[in-house]
Amino acid sequence: MSLNSVPPELPDPGNPSATTGLVTAYEVVEPEAAATLAGGLPAGKPRSTFRRGLEVFLENKLAVTGVAIFVFMLLFCFGGPLVYHTDQLRVNFANEFIPPGSAHWLGTDANGFDVLGRLMRAGQISLEVGLAAAALATVVGVLWGAIAGYFGGVVDASLMRLVDAMLSIPTLFLAIVVVSLVTPSKTVLILVIALTSWLTTSRLVRGEALSLRTRDYVQAMRVMGGGSRRAVLRHIAPNAVGTIMVNATFQVADAIALIVALSYLGLGIRPPAQDWGGMLSDGIQYVNDGYWWLIFPAGICIVAVIAAAIFIGEGLRDAVEVRLQRR
């Protein structure tokens, strides 16, 4: 990417009063452009807003911890089984409820399955479903919201009324109804969760599109003869990316919470496959027997992953919003 790709309205980063919260997001989309800009300019020039955003993110200890936890959990769930071999297929009642020890680091469950190994397998399902559903929800929500916000008028009104109507059914209720209509597999669950959680994204993106459309620099570009295509691709979409990324991160947290809740209720992934929610649902049956290792490991994993996603989301939001940086 060349320097020419940087639009003229990019504010002078050295002059904070000229920057708005939304403009910062520009570089988030085109990191290469920003890097070229920062690296290619003579020394002494102010740093790019992308760099500043990254610095704000890295200064946020919680956000960095969140990234670390998330990466660790991904490695644990997807890499763990390669190192730590356990039999998660054959039920062995002779091995049931062994407390944590050297043979089984986190003990065994009612079927004699090693809990640590099961935690990895179960985590794969929770994370896969959560991440895929959040990605799909973000794509659908962005398209829906962008179309509504860009076209406005009747299209906007009818698209958004549908969103209003679906939003008024709590996600958990809608998901439970749909899951009781179909037999849930991993793919079905991804679709169900995405179907029920794209709504907030679409609202956010629509609002962003509406406000960006009337921004001075977009108006100025229009006066100079720029078309709708340029407005959307060059100005509206890149400026909304920051908001979308922050929202997508929170979507991951929500999607994992939802899949885990559905499985806990016995409406998510069906046995023999199991996710963290299913492990907890099984573990609670033996709560009277004091088998704590059937509850705490899965519980800690769930809280850690969701908290990590929230921390990352908050860190990103602070990095994207200059207004907060200055406060």
Added chain:
Amino acid sequence: MSVFLVRRVLQSLVVILLVTVITFGLLRLIPGNPAIAVLGPSAFRNPASIHQFDVQYGFNRPWYSQYWLWLDHILHLNLGFSWKLNQSVFSLLGTHLPKTIFLVGISTILALLLAVPIGLIQAVRRNKLADHFFNGFSTVFYAMPAFLLGILLIMFFAIKIPIFPPEGPQGEGLGVLFTNFNALVLPIISLTLVEIALFSRYMRSAVLDNLTEDYVRTAKAKGASERRVLVRHVLRNSLIPIATLLGLSLPGIIAGALITEAVFNYPGMGYLFYQAALNQDYPILLGITLVVAVATVVGSLLADVAYAVLDPRVRYVSQ
């Protein structure tokens, strides 16, 4: 103001109508033949009985006619009939809904009473120890799924230290809630903690926003004490978004109630819904979905109206 009100009410009506379309669409997605589901698999051998059932309940009509019939039923408060429980959804709601309203009401009041001061303290002591403490607290409960919180409460306060029963009050009628209050403690604590985590974060940012406003500086310049600025100016203005938040978080609170009721076997609407999902009792599922959706729409309508009443700037714009 009245123009705003009328427009907002009309908008809500449109949304409710759309909700009925969605619910009806889900109703039609139900796999299988309702006649066979009710009459039993052997009804296959008796087409006449299936035909009679279809005629009686309008299943032989075209879909738009069925929708119309269904809408007419709903307007007459006929929310459907659970053949599995042999009871109308309306009468089932009559016994279960008051218990949910009781649980949600008490938890929400408790949560507000605690979350408002917590948010205020956090904002005033921003980035100090108290802020970090409550931030950690609210993040943990925000990230913790409601059912996990319920499980932990049962583990510690019903089994390890058996002070409270692990189940909500059982039995018919609202009376059991008062005679067996001990059993209510854990469900209420569970839902309250979830709500505090939700509210205090908003309260903190609302106060933070207000602290940077010009009027705070003006009040301070005029010699108002820190306490007076906080209570008379910042707190009052920060409570406005909380009124809106209450209306908007209704779906979240109802969902939290569903999980809490499922964990503690608390016989409210959420528990009824959960059991219906396990038994694939679709009339109950869709009847409750409709009720919850209408409650949410009314909640957000009230939130908007409250916002307009509380914040003079909104009224000015709407005129």
